[in-house]
Amino acid sequence: MRIRFTASIYEWAARRNWFFVDVPPEPSADIADRPRMPRGFDSVRVTATVGTTTWNTSIFPGGGTYALPLKAAVLKAEGIGRGDEITVDLDVHDG
Template sequence: MKVSFTAPLWEWDARAAWYFVTVPAEQSDDVRDRPRMPRGFGAVKVRATVGGSTWDTSVFPDSSAGSYILPVKKAVREAEGIGEGDPVEVRLQLLEL
């Protein structure tokens, strides 16, 4: 399963230098509804692509928003020239079934 979306990059208040993109509600519902083995913290393994950067990671449920969040590592932010508040075009491929 693949999902695509654009959302702003944001920094986590609780931990400086950790950046995320929130998966919109509709795409989060698609991720949530896909059958898979349970994992710690409700994480879902994905292959993320932003621009020319692709990496394997997990999306995590954000109970306050009811959506998933995607961590965006420093190497990707630097390679793609994105900073806090910038719109980020994301493609996610779910790796778990």
């Protein structure tokens, strides 16, 4: 499953310098509906691309959507930060 979306970067209120974007509600519901092996925290393995940077990570459910963590290396490589609106390409893995 491939998803493309645009979202604003936010800093997690519980931890400074942890940045995320939220997968929109409709694709989040599609991801949640797909059968897969259980993983810690109900996370889902993905490959994410922002600009020219691609990395493997997991998305995490909460509040009806999934949150995609943005590594510091991604923020630096792409010159982005809190409040910036970015386009994300997300490849959702089945296993």
